[in-house]
Amino acid sequence: MERIKKISSLVDDNSKVIDIGCDHGYLGIELIRQNRNISVISSDISCNALSFARKNINREVPEAKICLRVGNGLDVIDKNEINTIVIAGLGAHTQIEILINGKEKLEYVDSIILSPNSSEFYIRSNLEKIGFYIYDEDVVLENGKFYPILKLKRGIKKYTYQELLLGPILINKSSKVIYQYYKNILDKKLRIYDNLPDIYNDKKESILSDINILKKHL
Numbered sequence: 109m110e111r112i113k114k115i116s117s118l119v120d121d122n123s124k125v126i127d128i129g130c131d132h133g134y135l136g137i138e139l140i141r142q143n144r145n146i147s148v149i150s151s152d153i154s155c156n157a158l159s160f161a162r163k164n165i166n167r168e169v170p171e172a173k174i175c176l177r178v179g180n181g182l183d184v185i186d187k188n189e190i191n192t193i194v195i196a197g198l199g200a201h202t203q204i205e206i207l208i209n210g211k212e213k214l215e216y217v218d219s220i221i222l223s224p225n226s227s228e229f230y231i232r233s234n235l236e237k238i239g240f241y242i243y244d245e246d247v248v249l250e251n252g253k254f255y256p257i258l259k260l261k262r263g264i265k266k267y268t269y270q271e272l273l274l275g276p277i278l279i280n281k282s283s284k285v286i287y288q289y290y291k292n293i294l295d296k297k298l299r300i301y302d303n304l305p306d307i308y309n310d311k312k313e314s315i316l317s318d319i320n321i322l323k324k325h326l
């Protein structure tokens with residue numbers, strides 16, 4: 109639940125939120141419980157996931173008016189229904205694809221909160237395409253897994269390669285979890301580097317360059 113609590117803490121008061129890929133619906137439940145005048149649309153591409161969410165919502169916050177919608181990404185809303193998008197627990201490529209495919213629905217959106225399952229580098233590298241920049245970043249460690257969380261605001265910022273790799277905001281934060289998160293990325297890259305045959309010379313060079321950036325930062 110720490111991950112859900114962290115994501116919810118990044119949602120502004122008085123927001124109109126869509127939680128895309130809500131699955132169990134816990135984010136919507138948490139947002140309603142916080143009583144911060146936040147309205148929630150919980151959506152999922154899977155009908156089964158939505159029935160699961162419906163059961164949890166009816167049990168936990170039966171009085172709440174959480175709107176449940178089934179469908180792909182931003183297809184389920186009109187652009188004036190929301191000003192905040194949350195997408196958590198999906199792959200980075202799917203998250204960016206959902207935002208690019210639904211770009212015309214972003215007109216009134218001022219915050220986007222993303223927590224990808226993998227490749228936050230890919231998220232950071234593709235934000236210009238949707239016209240948002242990284243306003244805040246954090247990492248949560250839950251059940252032995254690291255979950256990066258990015259809060260985006262409207263606007264364009266150019267990032268250096270180091271900022272794309274380490275996170276332009278995260279790089280300036282320090283905590284035990286953030287240290288462990290970078291160390292975990294470094295260890296993974298060292299393993300890949302050691303196991304990659306020498307014929308993949310270019311790939312090895314680029315991994316080595318990442319390894320040096322990470323080592324220097326740690």
Ligand SMILES: C[S@@+](CC[C@H](N)C(=O)[O-])C[C@H]1O[C@@H](n2cnc3c(N)ncnc32)[C@H](O)[C@@H]1O
Binds near residue numbers: 130152153157180195
């Ligand atoms: C691993 S769950 C994440 C649940 C929750 N957001 C969390 O972070 O704990 C991913 C959910 O995303 C849904 N999903 C995958 N692709 C989707 C899409 N294009 N549009 C809406 N939902 C999608 C899946 O059906 C699944 O329920």
